[in-house]
Amino acid sequence: MSKKHEVPEVDIVIDEEAGVIREVKPEKTRSKKGHERRVNTSIYVILILMSIIWLAPFFFLVFQSFRSYATESGGMVDYLLPKQWSLDNYKWLLESQESNFLRWYGNTLIIAIFSAAIQTIMVLSVSYALSRLRFRGRKLIMNVVLVLGMFPGFLTMITLYFLLKQLGLTQTGAIPGLILIYVASSGMGYYISKGFFDTIPKSLDESARIDGATRFQVFKKIIMPLAKPIVIYTILMAFMAPWGDYVFASYVAFGSEPNYNVAVGLYRWVNVADYQGYFTRFCAGGVLVAVPITALFLALQKYYVEGVTGGAVKG
Amino acid sequence: MTDLEYLKLSKPAKMGYKTRKFFAALPKKLVGVCKKLGQGIIHAGAGFIRGCKDTVQTFRTGDWKTKLSFLVMGFGSFARGQWGRGLLFFLFQTVFNIFMFMPNAQFSGCYYLGKLSTLGTVETYKEGRRTVYGDNSFFILLYGVLTLFFIVAFIYTWYVNVKQNRLSEMILKSGHKLKSTKEDVSALMDSQFHKTLLALPTLGVTIFTILPILFMILVAFTNFDATHQPPSKLFTWVGWDNFRQLLSTDTSSYGNTFSQVLLWTLIWAFFATFLNYFLGMLVAIMINKKGIKLKKMWRTILVMTIAIPQFVSLLYVSKMFAADGLINSYLMKWGWISSPLPFWTNPTWARVTVIVINVWIGIPYLMLIATGILMNIPADLYESARIDGANAFQMYKKITLPYMLFVTGPYLLTSFTGNINNFNVIFLLSQGKPLSLELSGNAGYTDLLITWLYKMTVNDTNYKLAAVMGILVFVVTAVINLIVYNMIPSVKNEEDFQ
Numbered sequence: 001m002s003k004k005h006e007v008p009e010v011d012i013v014i015d016e017e018a019g020v021i022r023e024v025k026p027e028k029t030r031s032k033k034g035h036e037r038r039v040n041t042s043i044y045v046i047l048i049l050m051s052i053i054w055l056a057p058f059f060f061l062v063f064q065s066f067r068s069y070a071t072e073s074g075g076m077v078d079y080l081l082p083k084q085w086s087l088d089n090y091k092w093l094l095e096s097q098e099s100n101f102l103r104w105y106g107n108t109l110i111i112a113i114f115s116a117a118i119q120t121i122m123v124l125s126v127s128y129a130l131s132r133l134r135f136r137g138r139k140l141i142m143n144v145v146l147v148l149g150m151f152p153g154f155l156t157m158i159t160l161y162f163l164l165k166q167l168g169l170t171q172t173g174a175i176p177g178l179i180l181i182y183v184a185s186s187g188m189g190y191y192i193s194k195g196f197f198d199t200i201p202k203s204l205d206e207s208a209r210i211d212g213a214t215r216f217q218v219f220k221k222i223i224m225p226l227a228k229p230i231v232i233y234t235i236l237m238a239f240m241a242p243w244g245d246y247v248f249a250s251y252v253a254f255g256s257e258p259n260y261n262v263a264v265g266l267y268r269w270v271n272v273a274d275y276q277g278y279f280t281r282f283c284a285g286g287v288l289v290a291v292p293i294t295a296l297f298l299a300l301q302k303y304y305v306e307g308v309t310g311g312a313v314k315g
Numbered sequence: 316m317t318d319l320e321y322l323k324l325s326k327p328a329k330m331g332y333k334t335r336k337f338f339a340a341l342p343k344k345l346v347g348v349c350k351k352l353g354q355g356i357i358h359a360g361a362g363f364i365r366g367c368k369d370t371v372q373t374f375r376t377g378d379w380k381t382k383l384s385f386l387v388m389g390f391g392s393f394a395r396g397q398w399g400r401g402l403l404f405f406l407f408q409t410v411f412n413i414f415m416f417m418p419n420a421q422f423s424g425c426y427y428l429g430k431l432s433t434l435g436t437v438e439t440y441k442e443g444r445r446t447v448y449g450d451n452s453f454f455i456l457l458y459g460v461l462t463l464f465f466i467v468a469f470i471y472t473w474y475v476n477v478k479q480n481r482l483s484e485m486i487l488k489s490g491h492k493l494k495s496t497k498e499d500v501s502a503l504m505d506s507q508f509h510k511t512l513l514a515l516p517t518l519g520v521t522i523f524t525i526l527p528i529l530f531m532i533l534v535a536f537t538n539f540d541a542t543h544q545p546p547s548k549l550f551t552w553v554g555w556d557n558f559r560q561l562l563s564t565d566t567s568s569y570g571n572t573f574s575q576v577l578l579w580t581l582i583w584a585f586f587a588t589f590l591n592y593f594l595g596m597l598v599a600i601m602i603n604k605k606g607i608k609l610k611k612m613w614r615t616i617l618v619m620t621i622a623i624p625q626f627v628s629l630l631y632v633s634k635m636f637a638a639d640g641l642i643n644s645y646l647m648k649w650g651w652i653s654s655p656l657p658f659w660t661n662p663t664w665a666r667v668t669v670i671v672i673n674v675w676i677g678i679p680y681l682m683l684i685a686t687g688i689l690m691n692i693p694a695d696l697y698e699s700a701r702i703d704g705a706n707a708f709q710m711y712k713k714i715t716l717p718y719m720l721f722v723t724g725p726y727l728l729t730s731f732t733g734n735i736n737n738f739n740v741i742f743l744l745s746q747g748k749p750l751s752l753e754l755s756g757n758a759g760y761t762d763l764l765i766t767w768l769y770k771m772t773v774n775d776t777n778y779k780l781a782a783v784m785g786i787l788v789f790v791v792t793a794v795i796n797l798i799v800y801n802m803i804p805s806v807k808n809e810e811d812f813q
Contacts (some may be wrong), residue, residue, distance in 0.1 A: 036606065043601045050598070051616045053675070058619065060641065061631050076634060078644030122519070129569070133509045148524055152736050152765050152793040155785030156527030156605035158772055162453065163527070184523035187516030216504035216511075244624040247738065247769065263626040270630055271746075279634070286627035297622035298615065308680065310688030 058290075059153065065089055065283035072197040074277045089284035100258055100265060101285055107175050108289075111242040119238040122183060125264040127190040128219060131197035132205060132308040140166035145188050154247065161251055178261070181248060182241070195310055197223065233307035236300050243293055261288050318564070318751040366474060373481045381480040388473060393478040403716045404476050410672070411469045415462075420515050424462035431459035434537065435549045446547075453545040455591065456537070460530050464521070491601070494507075504670065535782035541775060557783045569780070572754045577791070580763045583741075584734040586670045587677065588727060590627030592676060595681020596719060599710070602682070603689055625676070629743035632672055633659075660749050662760035669761055675741050684726070692718050736765045756780070764788050 032048065060080060067074075068080035069089055083092040084312050093101040130138060160181055169177030200223060208218050224231070242249075250264040257265075267287045297304065358748060360558025374385060384391035417423035428438075435450025483493055486804040494502070503511045535557055543550035564570035602613050620628060635641045643655040656670045692715065700710045720727075739748060747762035747770065754760070758767050758776060764784060769783040 036403075040604070040606050043604060043607055046601065046605075048615050053614070054616055054620060054679075056627060057632050057635060058623065060635070061627070076637070076639050078639075078641075078648065080641060080645075104648070107800075122516050126516045129509045129512040133512075135509045138509075141517075147793075148520070148528065150789050150796065152768060152785050152788045153526050154765060154769050154772065155531050155739065155782065155788075156524065157459070157769075159530045159779060160523060161526035162457065163523070181523065184519035187513075188524065214501075214505040215508040219508070223599070231739060240624070242625050246626055246744070251773065263624070266745075267626060267630065270634065271498060286631065290623045290627050293624055294619065294622040298618070301615070304621075305683050305687065309684050314568070 024166060041282045047216040058073050059285055061185055061290075061297050064280055067280050068278060074280045076279050083271075089280045090288070092281060093288065099281075100260070101262075101288075102261045103258050104265040106290070107259060108243055108263075110225075111175055111178050111182070111261060112239045114179045114237050115242055116239040118179070120234045122187045123190055123193055123234050123238075124227070125137065125198055126187040127194035128223065131194045132219075132223070133200075133215065145190075148274045149188060157248065157251055162250075164252060170252050171256040172259060174256060174259040175247070177252050178242070178249055179247075181252070182238075182245075187239070191270050192307055192310060193227075193230045193234060196227065196307075199310075200226055211302065229306050232300060232303040236297070236304060240293060240297065243289060337363050367391045369481070370474065370477050373477055377480060377484060381477075381484060384476060391483065392765055395493055396696045397484050397493055397499070399495060399499050400479065403470065407469070407472055411465065414465060414535050424458070424465060427455055427458040428462050429558055430455045431510075433658070434551045438549060439547050448546050451545045452537075452539070452543075452548060452550045455589070456533060460526060460533065464526065504734060527545060527782070531782045531785055534778055535786055537779060539782075540780070541777060544776065553779075557779045561780055561783050565671050569756050572756055572758050573787075574768055575754065576602060576758055576762055576764055579760070580735055580765075580791075583666075583670065583763060584731050584737075587673050587734040587737060587740075588731045590670065590674055592723075592727065592730075595678045596685045597683035598678055598710075599682045599689055600715065614682065615681055619679075620676055621679050625739050626743055629672075629676070629740065632675070633744045636668060636672075659745055662749055662751070665749055665761050669741060669744050672744060673737075676740060684723065688722050689715070691722075697747030728796065731799075732795060735763070735788070735795075737763065739764050740771065764791075 046099075046290045063081055066085045066087070067077075068084040068086035068088070069092065070086070071084050072082065074089075093099050129135075130142060161170065164173075164177040164180070167173075167177070167180075169180060204222055204226075205218050208222050213221070244263055245261065246263045246267050249261045250267070253261070253264060260268075262285065266289075268283050269282045269285075321329070321332065349574045370678040372810065373381060380391045380394040387405070388408040389401035392398070392401035392404060394401075395766035414423040415662040430450060434452040435455050438448055486493060529779035536552055536554060537550050538553045538556070559568070560784045561569045561573055598617070601607065602610055607613075637656075638644070638660070643652075643658075646652045647655070657664050659665050696714050697710055700714060703714070741761055741763055743760045745759070749761075750757065750759045756767065756777075757770055762770070765788065768781050768784045768788070771777045771784065
């Protein structure tokens with residue numbers, strides 16, 4: 001990365017990253033270089049150790065999902081690598097009459113798609129309005145949302161359950177019910193995208209308004225194309241959330257097994273049902289859920305990083 | 316104390332002085348907050364009185380169209396050619412009237428409103444084999460609150476309706492034209508665009524957040540629990556009894572358990588926030604260090620824990636640490652231990668385990684955030700520090716840390732309150748276990764207030780105490796927020812960061 005030119009009195013180091021030329025006293029460089037190398041080596045060791053710790057559970061999960069159900073225990077065992085590798089668990093998940101896994105998968109996918117679409121519209125509307133438009137009650141809305149956000153979410157669970165029940169959206173209607181719950185209050189999570197809109201220069205709006213554009217046109221033609229990163233971030237977050245939601249999903253779909261989402265179904269296999277028999281099936285199901293979600297996430301990682309760092313800096 | 320005197324103090328003395336000053340200022344700040352609240356109320360009250368006066372004035376001086384609008388909402392708008400507005404007002408009034416005075420009294424707003432003070436008096440009873448349902452306290456309370464919402468909305472709309480009449484009259488008098496319906500509609504895309512954008516979200520938040528929260532706040536003052544379940548049983552108002560039950564330290568009450576759970580919640584939130592913060596920052600610094608290769612790969616590996624749904628990763632990890640899980644079995648196989656380590660059965664072990672596993676979950680987030688911020692630190696700061704002969708640790712302490720704290724102060728706060736409510740990690744890892752007879756209300760040693768609340772709701776159907784707990788969580792969060800927000804300005808102050 002950096003080139004060195006030997007000059008009698010001083011070393012000149014061209015630091016390309018910082019774009020500066022530095023002068024370093026030569027006798028110090030010698031010892032520093034060794035020191036530097038030692039530091040780097042220890043950092044590598046730490047990073048490799050960390051990588052192992054971070055990835056190990058996922059590898060274990062994959063190993064156990066391939067353990068043969070026919071010849072070995074389907075529960076937890078005291079060894080890691082299967083004695084016989086097989087696709088038993090996957091086959092059972094996808095083909096068995098007993099397993100509702102595909103149904104759960106489909107449910108979750110539907111919920112995720114719908115809530116991603118609607119939630120994105122909600123969040124963008126709210127954040128755009130609060131960021132770019134000035135109207136009476138704007139501060140009030142922001143303060144009310146701040147206060148509401150301090151109440152724990154589960155407090156309202158039973159009320160929501162009975163509200164949905166009145167609408168016929170529990171148990172067999174759990175899927176539209178869950179979409180409704182996820183989406184209804186999603187406007188409250190406007191902070192990150194508002195922070196993003198705040199950074200777009202106001203002069204853009206103003207010049208368009210002078211040219212006769214309405215505020216809707218400004219929103220559609222000028223801000224939206226610029227807001228692509230935050231739109232993707234919002235969609236990604238909204239899409240991923242339903243895959244992990246256990247609490248509301250289990251409460252709303254209570255007792256109606258075909259209407260579970262994957263999280264509820266698999267959680268019950270591990271903690272409620274006889275998990276000794278279902279453990280490897282849980283692992284296989286976990287892999288089937290995790291692989292596409294992880295792939296999607298890694299593909300869109302860049303937008304995620306922009307979102308979280310932007311959000312953290314603005315608070 | 317003058318500045319000079321302050322600067323002469325030793326470090327601990329400085330700290331002590333600052334702390335004393337903070338607490339000395341606290342009452343003043345609280346008074347300030349109260350004053351602000353009071354001013355707000357006075358302001359709102361004044362606005363209300365002004366509104367009333369205006370309304371009376373409008374009725375006195377208005378023409379017959381305006382006067383009729385007091386009774387039939389939207390009439391004035393109709394009569395003046397603004398049929399779009401008129402129609403909306405009229406529709407709203409019709410819906411409201413139908414809702415309040417429906418012929419089937421069981422479903423009308425008046426019925427629920429009338430029963431709200433007792434939450435129902437007619438018990439459900441059995442007549443032979445047939446069950447005759449009496450009042451349903453739950454629906455009385457829920458729809459009673461909804462009716463109150465509706466009434467407030469109606470009064471406001473009615474007021475707007477009157478005000479519009481007054482404005483229209485004034486505009487017409489001054490010789491201008493009123494907006495046509497077409498203009499009104501196109502304004503929704505322009506000058507009134509915020510109304511279009513916020514209409515649906517506001518409706519959603521009102522029905523699915525504000526209404527339920529108000530409902531649960533009211534439930535905290537009733538005896539709605541397992542023995543008072545509608546529709547077979549009634550529940551009723553009990554005042555502050557539930558708060559007393561949760562907070563008093565009698566043997567039959569939950570006070571002791573509550574204070575233990577609260578303490579653990581705060582300890583947990585502290586570690587979950589700051590341990591992750593510093594370790595995450597450390598990892599980010601390591602990865603970002605010049606000369607470390609494959610930066611992107613390291614980051615991606617860590618980010619896996621964010622990408623994989625938590626119920627997969629956390630459930631799996633929780634099973635790994637179980638008595639018959641992989642870790643214990645391998646340690647036993649290798650002969651390092653003779654009996655399984657009590658990861659989930661010993662209170663202290665369990666608490667440490669959840670904190671450690673939470674580090675595994677939390678480091679990647681902080682690593683990402685810290686990476687973004689570290690790159691923004693001006694390189695010449697480090698440059699000059701190096702020339703002055705600072706070592707890596709000194710640079711970290713004097714440059715990196717203050718900068719990070721300065722930029723991420725608000726984030727730390729939200730993350731702290733987020734961790735107080737960090738349901739997923741505890742629930743998926745330990746379900747609050749280990750349980751103990753020393754704790755009442757089925758609470759376990761790793762239970763946070765929020766998971767305890769969940770258990771009360773789902774397992775015990777003890778809604779009244781769950782509601783009280785929810786309110787207390789709110790109070791804790793709000794107090795922390797108030798205190799810290801008052802402290803942050805000093806952090807935010809540019810002068811402090813040198």
